[in-house]
Amino acid sequence: MVKIKIAGLELKNPVMSASGTFGSGAEFAEFFDLSLMGAVVCKTVTLNERAGNKPPRVADAPAGMLNAIGLENKGVEYFINTSLPFLRKYDTKVAASAAGNNVEEYVETVKLLAAQPEVHAVEVNMSCPNVTHGVNRGLFSQNPDTVKEIMSAVRKETKKPLFAKVSPQVADITAIAKAALDAGADALSLINTIPAMGVDLKTRRPLLGNVTGGLSGPAVKPVALKLVWDVFKTVKIPIIAMGGIMNAADALEFILCGATAVQVGTANFINPRACVEIAAGIEKYFEENKLQNIEDLRGKLKV
Amino acid sequence: MMKNFKAEIISNKEVNPDIFNLIFKAPELAAAAPGQFLEILCGADGVSGGPFLRRPFGVYNTDVKKGTAEILFKVLGQGTKNLSARKAGEILDIVGPLGSGFKIIDTPRPVIAGGGMGVAPLLLLAKILHEKKQKPIIFLGAKNKEELAAAEKFEKYGKVILTTDDGSAGEKCFLNIPLEKYLKENKNAVIYSCGPHPMLKCLAELGKKYKAAVQVSLEEKMACGLGVCRGCPVEVKNKDEKYKMVCKDGPVFPAEDVVW
Incomplete structure (x- = not known):
């Protein structure tokens, strides 16, 4: 097994689910044993319930999809009482995911999540393209100062590992990564969906009810690889990479570009066994190429 | 499973x-x-x-x-x-x-209403009602004769009434016209339906007017199909939540729960 250590956690393999594509795992447990995963990253929760956006919330895109779910969730308390207990019976690590409308909500939500024994880490989602703030209606993670503010505030609430999940749509990803690291983030989850939209010429309407949303799937992989590579070269923060990973080869490419772990997102909608098949494929590659551990491949891109 | x-x-x-x-x-x-x-x-x-x-x-x-x-x-x-x-x-x-399909009700007046390609999930239902010795009355509507693709297959399971927009088969009207006639004479019917949104909305209104229980099979753009991605909402009323998911909570819903 390709065991890894990241952010102080020991994972049995480098494969996690990407938040928002996996619920809390219950549906996928009908297709495979969740104990085969490195970690389950749950869907983002907020302090209070959110109804989400009006339909349509999803649409096809060339080699990918658009979504504007709008962080629909029943709130952090419902998650703790109803979703988390299910994951107890699986031998895997659990990362909860938190978002908020302001720093105070981030703090309160992370505090509640981190206090749960089932939660091994918290991913701080500062990059949902369907949740904007401030006068510019930007995403939290588009500004290094905001990243620093949120991450420093949640850092005070817990010693458990914190992943900072950030947006790809920034001028300088290394400034964002550095801000997260300086504020005490243990790892960087890179990338969230790329802000995007689609148009139906026949009806002259947007494809999404929310007009704009996020692009994911194979279409975004080259963008994600470049951002991971940029961060790997310049900032000493462990990287959890994602963006269009459909198979083990995709995951291995991210590891070559510097990722310690990967998350599988949109692929779960196409192949419900994607996470476990990718984990098996990574192991096979390591065996075939006589690689001992992740460091034998991580960042070893020949340039 | x-x-x-x-x-x-x-x-x-x-x-x-x-x-x-x-x-x-x-x-x-x-x-x-x-x-x-x-x-x-x-x-x-x-x-x-x-x-x-x-x-x-x-x-x-x-x-x-x-x-x-x-x-x-x-x-x-x-x-x-x-x-x-x-x-x-x-x-x-x-x-x-x-998903969760049609809830089969023990009734003397089962009605099936399928519009266009909405007939697809109704044939298996007709077959099962027939096996349960219920005698459904089946209303099938489409643009024209060619689009009434499954009409003959329904005939062995119940009485079939056809309507088309152009009159190339059955009566030239929407299926709600003969259906309303039926409902006027048959109170407390149970209607199982699938078809275009305006048709289902119309059936929901007929159901209210004639005290018929209407089940509608809905469509929405969908990604995972498992209830995970929360991508296919239908707005509902009188429930704890604003939206239910077509893929998991549905695709079949009681018409009175849906915000039309």
């Missing part, structure tokens, strides 16, 4: 222009309930050459003894175009059966 499985195509026939009846081996679907659906990969390999996301199709029919299942679809976009070109012996990648 839902599964992800590979299914060999037995036949794929164009039963009417652009309307295909695809039959495949699927012992996995023996227990599929009427109204449940399948998510089928319609791209060349799920990544290139076709729609990226799976496409949902209602279970049209099953044959438990032969271990086969069927879908009925009209070519509308790239996904259904790809599917229409698939041949006997080729393999389909299917997730299913999914």
